[in-house]
Amino acid sequence: MGAALGPGPIPLMTSLELLGLITAAMLLQLALGIGVVVRRRLAGSRPVQPSTSSPSQGLAGKVDHADGAGSAWSGWREFRVAQRVLEDAQGSQCSFRLQPVDGQPLPDFRPGQYLTFRLDLGPGAGPSGAASSRTLTRCYSLSDSPSPAHYRITIKRMPAPAEQPAGRPGLASTHFHDHVQVGDVLRVKAPAGHFFIDPNPEVPVVLIGGGIGITPMMSMLRWCVQHQPQRPVHLFYGLRSSQEHAFKRVLEDLAASAPALRLHVVYSRPGAEDLLGRDYQHRGHVDIDLLRRIVPHGRHQFYVCGPAAMMQTLVPALADWGVAAADIHHEAFGPASVKVPGLPGLPGEPMAAAAASFEVKLQRSGRTLTWSGEETSLLEFVERHGVEVASGCRSGGCGSCETRVLEGRVLYAQAPDHEVAPGHCLLCVGRPASALVLEA
Numbered sequence: 468m469g470a471a472l473g474p475g476p477i478p479l480m481t482s483l484e485l486l487g488l489i490t491a492a493m494l495l496q497l498a499l500g501i502g503v504v505v506r507r508r509l510a511g512s513r514p515v516q517p518s519t520s521s522p523s524q525g526l527a528g529k530v531d532h533a534d535g536a537g538s539a540w541s542g543w544r545e546f547r548v549a550q551r552v553l554e555d556a557q558g559s560q561c562s563f564r565l566q567p568v569d570g571q572p573l574p575d576f577r578p579g580q581y582l583t584f585r586l587d588l589g590p591g592a593g594p595s596g597a598a599s600s601r602t603l604t605r606c607y608s609l610s611d612s613p614s615p616a617h618y619r620i621t622i623k624r625m626p627a628p629a630e631q632p633a634g635r636p637g638l639a640s641t642h643f644h645d646h647v648q649v650g651d652v653l654r655v656k657a658p659a660g661h662f663f664i665d666p667n668p669e670v671p672v673v674l675i676g677g678g679i680g681i682t683p684m685m686s687m688l689r690w691c692v693q694h695q696p697q698r699p700v701h702l703f704y705g706l707r708s709s710q711e712h713a714f715k716r717v718l719e720d721l722a723a724s725a726p727a728l729r730l731h732v733v734y735s736r737p738g739a740e741d742l743l744g745r746d747y748q749h750r751g752h753v754d755i756d757l758l759r760r761i762v763p764h765g766r767h768q769f770y771v772c773g774p775a776a777m778m779q780t781l782v783p784a785l786a787d788w789g790v791a792a793a794d795i796h797h798e799a800f801g802p803a804s805v806k807v808p809g810l811p812g813l814p815g816e817p818m819a820a821a822a823a824s825f826e827v828k829l830q831r832s833g834r835t836l837t838w839s840g841e842e843t844s845l846l847e848f849v850e851r852h853g854v855e856v857a858s859g860c861r862s863g864g865c866g867s868c869e870t871r872v873l874e875g876r877v878l879y880a881q882a883p884d885h886e887v888a889p890g891h892c893l894l895c896v897g898r899p900a901s902a903l904v905l906e907a
Contacts (some may be wrong), residue, residue, distance in 0.1 A: 581621060672698070866885040
């Protein structure tokens, strides 16, 4: 007779199996939790390794201190001039906004760095109207904060030297002012240079620009105001009068909008219409006495860029004042050299070796000279002895002064930005470490 069967009791073996599965799941969950905790603690105890392939993080408020951003290009890249702006009343300083022809985003740079240009001067392009063409390599500081869309440089038209009024004005600067127009295409190397701001927001900064030396300061200043608005910044800008006062309105607007910025404009020869307190804050020069009166007590990072007279007096004076060598950063334009008391010429080099005398033979010029350590570079050394060699940036960035070393060794205070070919040296940043035979 087919009686209907109810659910009935669960067999004993099935209950034990269910209990085992539950226990196993709980143990597995506990093990996974312990693993996650251990992994996090191990990760927290290891130093974080910086990426070598990602671009620098200037737009995020940081500056990547690696030697090169991963997205920076090698060799020459074409840029189109998108804008020209005269920055001073007498029209001697002109900014050029540059956009990449390929339309790709630009890598960040370290505020204070420069761009290297290869200029093709056609017949008659030089100020003398010569009919021969010439190629020049020149470096110009970036004068804006990083942007993925454009770069900006500011160039001063360089007149003939004051001691040689009948001499020739600056060839490259004259070419930019007279011939480079909106729409023109220029060949440019990626941003480079060892003169850039320390991104540590805990240390106040003092930016000191003399004349066209204001350009890298504008890059540093804009970056600080944009990304570190609470960081104390003193900007000292030395020039003659309002006629050559570049970025005047821009600086005044920044000072009005940035509470942490203190603007100190110094005129050495104010004009009849220049008003103290309106156009400038101090009369005279940016010197150590002015800095000691104004800069608050405590540690600051000092950044100095200007002509030879400023660099040769102010930078050593900062060291004499007691500013630590690591807190003094400087970049001269033109053939200026700076010697800071207490600083050896080359890292790790004994002072006796730095001052040693070496014989330097110049094969092409047929000269044999004696290096005594008075100059800061081989370029200054050969120029002092009347030997002309090609040069551009004078800071190891463009490679114009690259020369073959036939015998001997050349050392650098820091690795040049330009990639030096084997068996060659850069005269502008090199010093002899032994007797030398150069192809120059």
